[in-house]
Amino acid sequence: MDKSNINTIKHALQAGNYAQAISLTKHCLANESEPASIDELYYMLTVAHRLQGQIPQAFDSVQLLIQRQPDYARAHQEKAYLHLAQQQTDHAISSFLTATRLNPALLSSWLQLKSLYQQRNEVPAVDYCVQQIRFLQGLPKAICGARDLMYEGKLFVADNVCRRYLQANKHDAEAMLLLAEIGVRLKVYHDAEFLLASCIELHPDFTKAKIEYIHLLSKLGKFAKAKDVAQTLLDEQTDNRHFLAAKAGAMVGIGETQEAIAIYQSILQQHPTLANIQLMAGHAYKAAGQLDNAINAYRLAYHHKPDSGDAYWSLANTKTYTFTPQELSDMQALATEQKISTEDRIQCLFALGKAFEDRHKYDLSFDYYRMGNELKNTRSRYDKKALEEQIQQQQRVYSKTYFTTQNNGGCQAPDPIFIVGLPRAGSTLLEQILASHSQVDGTMELHNVLSLVSRLGGKKGQYPKIVESLSPDYFEKFGQQYLDETQYYRQGAPFFIDKMPNNFLHIGLIKRILPNAKIIDARREPMACCFSGYKQLFAEGQEFSYNLDNLGHYYQSYLQMMAHWDEVLPGFVLRVQHEELINDLESQVRRLLDFCGLPFEQSCIEFYKTKRNIKTPSSEQVRQPIYTSAMEQWKNYQSHLEALEHYFQA
Template structure:
């Protein structure tokens, strides 16, 4: 980053020379500079123009900045200052509120809101502002500053500040909580979990820490534990709807879907205007196969909060819902509205992509998919080089000799059947087929292997090399731990399925700790697989999917690593090509069951009749017989997919 260009403008501002700051910022913006530098320059230009009294120019500058960085809280705060100076008080309130939604630690915005609400006589809003101001002022100065930095995305600076404070204030509850929150944002989940567990043990009445702990446990797929923590919260406040919703979400995770639905319905009977509860109820209905109720719940969600993009996307993500003209118009309006949060915009854009795909307006559909992906990619911070390094570490460590030397290590249980691959490659279909067998429990995308990797990794770069330093006894212990942790998701069958696709990266670890586990590689034709992933808005964990070049690169890296596993673990992984399954269902089912050591059962051919909770985007597709319509959907967008073809090093067959 070119810091000198920023420093000159900053020095002029600090010296009170806003006129010089404006001139310098404009000169620097005329040059070709890095995006982050441009954003910083626009911010300082806005501040200087406002201080100079150039309100119209300042508003124009800040709107450019917001268009570039829609989640930049201080940009919205600057917009609010400008609107306030222009006497547009209602618009200023909206901008201050947007700023505080993005960064709740902006004390200045809360103070301005307090003054505005005093003038308006809005007592309820005034009381809420007073609570927020009191909370921020009650925090240690260092922790308040670190919280501000965290919300601004300066995570490593916030992390360092928080750790320094803890060195002199060991076990400070607010600092422990904040460090855990930063850890979640950095995806250092094991550290965050340890901090929250410690914090809740040290301070059992610290409700905010327990609430954050429940959310993290659910994110990690530790739903049984999340349910326990939620119940401990409910022991103190039995009617708290937030705690009830947390418990219900955990129950869906462990398969107690109908009981969870009853909780959601009870909450909504008392408070029918809660949009997010309608949404979560919709997810539970969908998982249980009650699609009509799910659709109604999603519709009620956006009726309660018209800008609720996730409600529209959830309707699109049923894969069968068709939007009305009015719904389309509403989503199009939301996707363009500057005051709509970026997450709501992104959800609407993906929903619009699906809606116009269904209407066979493919050019317009792709425009929405592309815009949604571009916005999401800005938040993802995905790095192809980091992926390549990760793949190379696996290739370097795990050799034929490595496994031969550790052949007697690991837990000998044959219970798990891992299904790996890329998202949208047909893994849910394979799971549904196997879960239709009397000897196999279907579960979900379990996070346990990824959690083990996180624990082993510690500091960046230690996994998988650190496995060399472990005693072989640890591998059997890790295998037992995996079996113990996943017991919650089983219903008593001898075998069970773990369908986390990202586990393909960690097949070496799986075979060390569970050498008798079965591994099925769900493979799909690359154009179809990659484009299907590109138009799918994932909750998290698939950051590579928001760019055609990235997803093509990722597919090639996946193929490279799977070829390596085939070489060093010959005959131990079964590859199932999705297209072969469509061509010869019975033959492929017999092949899969034979690999798993299971007798043939006809129920596996009528998998769509099996009743079980399914939480993936393919839930409705696997509740019906096989169909082939999705095989060539990517061809409708072929003219736009050149970056994908280049990344894959393959060109489409022009004869089709």
Template sequence: MVTNVGEDNSKNHIKIDDIKRALQAGESDNAISLCQRVLENPKDTQEKIEAYYMLAVAQRTKGLIDEATETLKTLIAADPNHARAHQENGYLFLSTDNKPSAAAAFAKATRLNPALLSSWQKLAPLYAELNHSAGERFASQQIAYLLQLPVEIRGARDLMYEGKLGLADSVCRRFLQNHKHHAEAMLLLGEIGIKLKLYHEAEFLLESCVEIHPTHEAARAEYVQLLSKLGKFEQAKLQAEQLLNEHPSNHQYLAAKAGAMVGIGEVEPAIELYQQIIGDRNDLPGIQLLLGHAYKANGNIEQAIAAYQQAYKIRPDYGDAFWSLANTKTYRFTDEELTLMQTQLDKIDIEQDDKAHLEFALAKAYEDRKRFDTAFSYYQKGNASKNQRSHYSQVKVSEQVEAQKSVFTADYFKTYQDLGDQSPDPIFIVGLPRAGSTLLEQILASHSQVDGTMELHNVLGLAARLRNSKSGYPKIVAELDNEYFARFGKQFIADTRCYRQGAAFFIDKMPNNFMHIGLIKSILPKAKIIDARRDPIACCFSGYKQLFAEGQEFSYDLDNLIHYYQSYLSLMDHWNSVLPGYVLKVQHEDVIDDLEGQVRRLLDFCQLPFEASCLDFHKTKRTIKTPSSEQVRQPINSSAREQWKHFEAQLTPLITAFGAK
């Protein structure tokens, strides 16, 4: 139910466990008193939230329905994703015989925490009474699934959904020690690994699970999602097809296959799959959203907009639909849409992801209307919503940068030069997000000898694998047998072939690869690396305005942005010192001012002949999945160059750090 948030050294401080014991003993008055004393001076936010939750439980058990209702309003406002708070709301609605509202509350609780058995057990009979046969059937299936799980795994699953990942991981590993290769435990440990961003370990677990238990659907479905997250779309497609062999009309598996197909550039057949799903069910906002993304990637912006609009018409609080409209960078919201977004944002029980998406969308809407103060207030709110769940650590990033410098020295490159695979195929574009990398990619991909791909995860994946070694990364690189360098390089070329269309060269536009230039040089010494630069204030503010699908956690706080940008500059200075001439720096503003001169400079660096098509980059038809997709389909312009100056008063930290030109 609720765990102790930790011991307190003060003898007078009430502990959460004291309240738990009072509740378990049926001492509602004592529990209420203890909760109120904790709330007078809580140690931290987590203790305050747990105290509010137990206060609501105690008030309900004592029959204080109105008081419990008000307590839950306060709790949900502080933590909209508190599953047990919504479950408590369900109990309160049941006590007043409000069955439709009770069903909605229990359903919300199970969306937030699918391991809440008691909510499912209330939902099934409620749906039966409300003649919701599909809901009753699904709830009954979930009850059966949870009941057949070992108690330890059901408890660990609950802990995972409650965000207690370390404890869930420990419980799961302890269970696996005595039940080796247990399918549900392997699956759960993989899911926990994904939430902890231990992707390589999670991939190994899920791959092992489907090999040992080839008929376990849930494990294979989770494996498909992880492969797509890692950019391994060809493998994801094959795994999705295995699921579809047994369940050819399953919407989840059809959507998974379509998503993988978009990843490898098979956009038109992916769109057909999404349309097939919509033909069966036209009430699925998530599918409309994915359809919109596919249209956008293919350059069909009008169809993308229509799909996004349909998504929010199905679910008016679907924040991602509004943000996706804003993220086209060209869409302008109507007054009616502005009102609708604000109405949804004002709902007390709005989910955190929807809240952040709506705040970023409203910020963009008000910026377009030149209401800059209002726009910035929404950018602040949206970033604060995201930053609360961010795990960015300035100390950790600084340590990573210094570790790269300490291993990849000039002496290292003299010792290990030219051991890697000699293929000249890859062109890496690195830097910070929103620095103009998509424009450089589009210019190069307009050349007949260059394939544009996407932000590939392969180098990051290799770094993650090496990080799990005994010595850790990057230290392990200097301890590898020489044969590994060419092996890793060959593997990179082989694994990325599925993203290419047959040209001699191809682009990997993962910006975060700037951290791994030493590794790239070690395994692919003839690769080209381009550093996309932009005015630091413009770049950082553009990142602050962008709600990224995942990662880039530094972007949700101005101080973190400054630290990350300065870390990037420091490391790039190091690479340029120990690898002179290996990286070409291209300044975004120079490309705007002198397109042809910079295009010729780019092509010369990549040892490619000049082609006029690179100047007409906006005419090139290709799949683009980054936020700048619509911008690079237009001729070069400088409209975004000084947008930050509308917010000059609010950007003092950036101006102080980097100086305004």
């Protein structure tokens, strides 16, 4: 869109020429096709109608905007002003609260809420608003503006504003924290981690930075470190439930599940109605295999917070829970409730998809899966071209010639067994089989290889080309560092498993830093694998999975990448076909153990008897003997999967 038109509309609004702004905006909307520009135009149209006193027309445009962008905070703020214009105080408060939840930097919304709560003499609510107003007004103008930009999704602009401020105000605590938060949203995790660690070192009493650091460490799977940071907070405030919960979450990550459950129970004894703690306790119970306790915790969570989509999705994500008719009715009502957050709506829609699948109402089930995926995909940053370029770069750098001439260096330890592939391809089953062996520890999806990629400049385009200029000493150092960092997740066995599926992109790097590691490719029939991924709401990442076309493209890209590794590193990767494993368990298990250099143990056949923490969606399924019911489930939805199926037609 011509930016001059946008500027003309803005100037008209500023000059009070609202009729002109409305006319020009409508003209632009009639000729615009760019989604971002359309959203901006609808916003300006809403403002112009409101300022012109055309409230019904303003309501129409803001409703269209919210339908297009349900997380657009300023749209909800505009809706609140419209409710105020009609003296609908309750609705105004609700919309202002939604706006501040989506963008806590909206000072005008906090000021309006303070005034409205004062009129009602709601003292605690007024006090909270005052606290938020003081915080925002106390920030430097540039940092307050950058925080606003971050919440509005303008991450690169926010990043630039924040960096310019830090150049003139080095070591400013709020600016360092904000830049780290932006880095997390941009998934530049290594930079964010360094910033937070530096911020804490420079400002040891800055509690907010420590809390953000704990969250990031947990996201990166560095749970032992997260636990240590949480403990430093607890040393100062022993009974702070937020710090206790942070510590318990980290403890679940390193396998101290029963101790974590005890902490959650102690919090709930004092605060039994905290839905988020019930959820966290449920996740801990589920990881420990205490399914009945997990289900009870999830049900208590939605009892205390009826709009908790997370509670309903957590029940569905056990894969074995059957919703009651009342729960089904409540979820359907919740899915259409305008006031719930987008995240709760997404979770509810996925749960409904699973609920109706269990009832064999496949068309209705797919409708809910489709709505959930479409809403989730609006937040996705999956970029087909970026993935294709990444694969091409891997192929260029990690060529046959490269491995012929660069075959020395690296850490020689044989400890790691990597399981790679696509999510929902059967990796959890493979891990459970191997972890049932006396010489193998099961861990989780470890982020360490991805963190190394980030440190090598993966987000800045320097990786993988940078590896060509590194000396062999670096690869040995990286390999040893990987072993040191992953030691926290091991229980003393000679070998351990890292089942991060996305590592399939970085097998060349793994070969350089850990040449004696074993790599297993978990392969599943493509339609079954992709549709299983489409049904799954992942905790984070896997952004390709929320669109059928993207799923097909990603699977084909994965095949291309694995074919390259087979060519340049013959014999380094063992492919295990999920369907063959299901149909001939013992032969495939023996093949798997032979590849890993492990003697046969019957416990690997009876893997479902092994007691260990499992935190993936398949946790309950792999605690049961082999079953075949999931192999053909996708065919119940075949009429809806044309966009996916054409990728795999011969």
